[in-house]
Amino acid sequence: MVSADQYSGNGPKSLSIVIPLYNEGDHVESSLSEIGRYAHTRTVADMGVQDVEFVLVDDGSSDNTWEAIGRFASVHAKCVCLRLSRNFGKEAAICAGIEHAHGAAVIVMDGDLQHPPELIPEMVRLWTVEGFDVVDAVKADRGEEPAWYRFHARLFNQVMSRLSGFDLADASDFKLLDRRVVTAFLRLSERQTFYRGLVAWLGFRHARLPMIVKPRMAGRSTWSLLRLLGLAVTGLTSFSTAAMHLVSLMGMMFLIAAIVLTVKTLWTWLRGEAVPGIATVIILQLGIGSVTMIALGIIGEYLSRVYGETKARPRYVVADSLDHRSHP
Ligand code: UDP
Ligand code: MG
Numbered sequence: 537m538v539s540a541d542q543y544s545g546n547g548p549k550s551l552s553i554v555i556p557l558y559n560e561g562d563h564v565e566s567s568l569s570e571i572g573r574y575a576h577t578r579t580v581a582d583m584g585v586q587d588v589e590f591v592l593v594d595d596g597s598s599d600n601t602w603e604a605i606g607r608f609a610s611v612h613a614k615c616v617c618l619r620l621s622r623n624f625g626k627e628a629a630i631c632a633g634i635e636h637a638h639g640a641a642v643i644v645m646d647g648d649l650q651h652p653p654e655l656i657p658e659m660v661r662l663w664t665v666e667g668f669d670v671v672d673a674v675k676a677d678r679g680e681e682p683a684w685y686r687f688h689a690r691l692f693n694q695v696m697s698r699l700s701g702f703d704l705a706d707a708s709d710f711k712l713l714d715r716r717v718v719t720a721f722l723r724l725s726e727r728q729t730f731y732r733g734l735v736a737w738l739g740f741r742h743a744r745l746p747m748i749v750k751p752r753m754a755g756r757s758t759w760s761l762l763r764l765l766g767l768a769v770t771g772l773t774s775f776s777t778a779a780m781h782l783v784s785l786m787g788m789m790f791l792i793a794a795i796v797l798t799v800k801t802l803w804t805w806l807r808g809e810a811v812p813g814i815a816t817v818i819i820l821q822l823g824i825g826s827v828t829m830i831a832l833g834i835i836g837e838y839l840s841r842v843y844g845e846t847k848a849r850p851r852y853v854v855a856d857s858l859d860h861r862s863h864p
Contacts (some may be wrong), residue, residue, distance in 0.1 A: 541558070548586035549640045549664065553656075554633030555647040556593045556626050561600035565608050567649050567832050568592070572612060574653040583657075583664040589614040589861055591633045592647075609860040621855040627729050627767075628852040630709065632716060634706070636748065644731070645713045650750050651710035657711040662743045669740035671716050672864035673710035676746035688761070692768050696733065699776035710747065716740065727845050730771045737775075773841045780838060783831040790824060 551577060557564060568590065574580075575588045592605045592615060602619050605820065609615035616636050630644055641663050643652040651673065659671040693705045709731055713721065720738050736742075772779060797816070 549584050550587035550589065550590050550638065551580075551585045551660065552589050552637035552639030552642045554593070554630065554637055554642055554644045556595055556596040556629030556633060556644075557597065557605065557647045558623060558626070558629070559597045559599045559601060560647045561597065561604045563649075563827070564601055564604045564647055567647055568605070568608050568846040569612065571645070571648060571653040571656070574656045576758070577657055579657045580660050582629060583660050585660055585664065587614070587639075589616060589637070589639060591616045591637045591642075592618070593630040593633045594619040596620050600862050606858060609621065609858055615860040617856075617858040617860070618854050619856040621853040624852045626709075627731055627770075629730055630731050632852045632854065634713075634721060636857075640715050641712055642715075642718050643710075645710045651708065652747055652750060655710075655745055655747055658745060659861045662745065663712055664754070666743065667741070668743040669714040670714040670735060670738075670742045671745055672735075672742055673708055673745050673747040675706040675708055675749055688764065692764065692771075696768070696771050696775070698771060699778045707736070707751075708747070711735060726774065727847075727849060727851055728770050728774065728841065729851065730767070730774055733771055733775050769837060770841075773838055777838075779834045783834050786831060787828050790827060 549581070553571065555571075560567070572588075572590075580588075590609075592609070594602045594617070596607060596619075602617075605615070605617050609617050618632055618636060620632060624632075633644065634642055641660075643656065643659060645653070655673055659673070662668045678697075678743045690705075693707060697705050713735065717740050718740055720740075721734065724734060797820070801813075818860070
């Protein structure tokens with residue numbers, strides 16, 4: 537455990553770099569060395585950060601990621617390695633990493649070098665010299681991400697920002713968190729987390745650092761459209777009840793339409809004319825039916841979140857761990 541004064545303003549500080557890894561075995565050793573190169577610079581040391589540890593979380597990879605990080609840990613740096621018992625997803629892996637980090641600050645970043653490690657010294661400067669509690673790397677340029685990915689990522693961020701009330705546009709998971717923020721983060725008890733949103737929700741003093749997203753080191757992104765959609769639903773339901781209000785809104789619209797149609801139908805009937813409109817009935821039936829289904833679906837979505845939370849299962853399960861922190 538790190539002594540309390542290491543978290544305080546004076547004296548040497550420690551930094552943890554948390555990296556979730558899923559099937560990154562091919563390149564992880566070289567990527568980690570590259571990240572290490574920027575974390576162990578003279579500039580960083582001069583700012584009082586003497587001690588840098590890696591917290592590497594193997595999120596149930598099916599390739600040789602675990603062996604690769606074990607090799608890296610035994611030679612290169614101070615490392616804590618965790619192997620989750622199965623693939624729990626990046627959000628859970630990030631939580632696992634943050635919970636096992638000991639540093640006075642924690643940097644969370646991807647393991648595929650898409651988050652430029654060159655920014656680490658500047659992040660540390662904003663933290664130690666300028667006194668910011670959170671440094672958010674924001675996407676100034678989405679690099680070579682395909683246009684369709686860029687489009688739905690931007691849409692997702694914009695919808696999330698609008699609904700949650702926090703500015704999440706161009707937000708990324710590449711962040712530095714001061715220990716105070718980490719402590720506050722660890723007190724959040726929800727099972728299904730949305731890291732980016734939660735860090736925004738926590739508040740504290742934020743600095744924004746523009747970054748250019750680089751192409752993937754190797755392998756391919758594991759975020760399918762379906763998985764992103766899942767994250768969007770988690771984000772939406774955990775930060776906003778807007779979808780539920782939408783149900784009420786749809787109900788109101790149908791009520792107005794119903795009143796208009798009723799008046800019209802009664803008027804026709806009072807005038808002694810036959811009431812036509814089997815087509816109207818069919819259209820109404822279909823319309824009301826689908827809106828009811830959507831409404832039930834939305835309510836079900838919130839209900840399933842509540843159900844998930846009440847089960848209070850752990851966010852992740854650690855199968856193996858390696859602690860190489862005492863490595864010189
Ligand atoms: N990742 C993870 N668990 C998963 C999927 C991804 O830990 O189930 C890690 C992955 O190894 C990488 C980071 O999360 O370090 C970002 O993943 P990826 O590059 O696939 O996403 P993208 O860059 O497309 O957002
Ligand atoms: Mg990536």
